[in-house]
Amino acid sequence: MSGRVLVGVKRVIDYAVKIRVKPDHSGVVTEGVKHSMNPFCEIAVEEAVKMKEKKLIKEVVAVSCGPQQVQETIRTALAMGADRGIHVEVSAKEYESLGPLQVSKILAALAKKEEAQLIILGKQAIDGDCNQTGQMTAALLDWPQGTFASEVTLEAGHVKVVREIDGGLETIKINTPAVLTADLRLNTPRYATLPNIMKAKKKKIANVKPADLGVELASKLQVLRVDEPPQREAGVKVESVDDLVGKLKEAGRI
């Protein structure tokens, strides 16, 4: 096995920032807004780096798709311990319509090219909340998947994954190569400290175009309109049960 792990990282709007819809309702305002690495991607990077520190794998490669700015996110991953980075260049216009299916195709192509043993992704991105990329990537590669991982144990030829599911925790054993997606409790990501940021400037980030990987970026989905969630209306206090029934009838509910 190559001992190489591919980690996908996404640059998203910071979770504490108040989101604003563009005046033309085509999307949200991103110009000048504070961005950071998706929190679940940080957990994914941390897991990969931990595996390398335990000498279970040999190399961690951080991948991100997007315009020029995503290089900052790749640098953060390098500062956390990734060995090298791959920036899949997508123009700002194409990035607006880049969704999980295209990203999965890109990751699948890269995994084959890099002969990756594992792909670790965050379970979902906090902007799209799709929770699809990991699953689609596994399907495209016909690899097993361990999603919502809260504990990962890498052994020869297979991986034991404890998954967080609705009913509790599920432990599965899957063969490698495999795709894992990180959930919140998998680990606590380390800080990217300044000496590591400085060292990360010397690590390589390769530039790749989707066309080089044989991936078509055209999306079959078109966003028609983006709106803010409806404002929460103030409630109304009623004095008696008859009042309540009357109001419900008025609202056409009964």
Next chain:
Amino acid sequence: MFPAGRYWFHAGRCVRALRRCPRLDPGALGVRPTARRWASSDAPKITTHYSIHPRDQDPRWEGTEMERFADQADVVVVGAGPAGLSAAIRLKQLALAEEREVRVCVVEKASQIGAHTLSGACLEPSALNELLPDWKERGAPLHTPVTEDIFSILTEKHRIPVPMLPGLPMNNHGNYIVRLGNLVRWLGEQAEELGVELYPGYAAAEVLFHEDGSVKGIATNDVGIAKDGSPKDTFERGMELHAQVTLFGEGCHGHLAKQLYRHFNLRQNCEPQTYAIGLKEVWVVRPEKWRPGRVEHSVGWPLNRNTYGGSFLYHLNEGEPLVALGFVVGLDYSNPYLSPFREFQRWKHHPFVAPTLEGGERIGYGARALNEGGVQSIPELTFPGGILIGCSPGFMNVPKIKGTHTAMKSGMLAAEDSAPSAGNSSPSSGLHVPEYAESLKASWVWKELHAVRNIRPSFHNYLGLYGGMVYTGIFYWILRGKEPWTLKHCGLDSDQLKPAKECTPIEYPRPDGKLSFDLLSSVALSGTNHEGDQPAHLTLRDDSVPVERNLAIYDGPEQRFCPAGVYEYVPTDDGAGMRLQINAQNCVHCKTCDIKDPSQNINWVVPEGSGGPAYNGM
């Protein structure tokens, strides 16, 4: 609350910490000696930061590796604001022209350049013209030349227009309305192109000294300390950046500058600095209300004639119908019931202001303290190994309400004076650049500040605002500030509050949710956040002072002057009394609490880097 044995140890530790603190003269601070309080069982424990509870006495830190990685640069700049970035750019320009190498590292606590920048702002392009004369070709975000300049005195329902005659300090002909955060971001890009190493997300937390007492550089913040002050698994020490000379450009009331004033006694020959708090919002207004290039200032209502302050409202011309507006209140106000935030909110309802905002949407909010001391309050600017630049020592022209051009110029002069020596290093001693103070005195910065030196202090008379305006009219407009005397300020802002029982509470109107808003939704708009599990960076020298003094005598003014709702007095669990709750995560790094606390008990220190507001073009 605590097991007696552990408390006894804690008490001893705190007494040692109190004794070690050099400035803690109880009489000077108006704080009763409280060593005995630590031994009582109901003393509050609020502060856990290591600057108050040193780690070398703390058993939880035993065995923790405290070595720091160190690196050497030629010049380190603390703060990537207009002053810091101008200095960095100038250093690289000079090195390029003289064909030598200089390594310039800039550390900045914000996660991205410009995220902690907040200003009106009407920029006078003088310094920018000197620094980067081709700024227009390079795409500097100066898109809005001032076209209209309006000044008003407001009464509760009416407005008295004041003509903006040329020569008055508030006249803005030739200036640009800018979103300073965007300009700072652009300056950052220019700096990077020249090879400056920019490190946003890393705060300078400590000044380092050589054996001979000169400044050796700075250390960035440690990470991974839990809220109770103990080390977490992710604990890592900050990094040391050593330099021949360190430029401190932390902005108004910087926390490292505060330490340097004490260490090198830099304020012995100047007056204490006086400040104001500026609160700002950005609105998208209805297109028919939008007048790009229009600058409006007002004084008067809702402040009384003895409280310095006023408003600004600027119409930007950057595509969307954006308006930047805000309110400034001098922090030498005396009524502890005054809330600068609520004055700002109610000002927006004035009949001259409200129509502009009706039907609009608020998209940004923030606040920051600003300097008002002028030349009288400028400290000694240089010391072995370091120079103070920008709003940190304070070069703001108060009547013009402009400090960006002078801050940039001060950074450029610092670069020019330290450049010839940077690169010829002495490894064991910091460089002293006293020429900097001379250069500044010979430049237009000093000329400008000298001419307006008496305007702000002239407000301290019975007629307050009106006396000040008359003084400005005669002595500045007619006589150009050439009068031979220099008026004094009235001392520390924190000493100006009167006890609550001598003052009347102010009845503020409730926010209507359309023009005026409550505090918490405003704070949410600033995008501020901090890692929750870290010690509160609003540290108290004495945890019992807030309830015993601030609340008892002044009715807890920090609940009102903090523009982010950090300080709250809440009932204790047993309901018997009150306690101070510090919501450190809300902090927008404005520094007002450190300035205005009547007990001078609050010491703002820098939190983990990347924390703080996420301003976008403020």
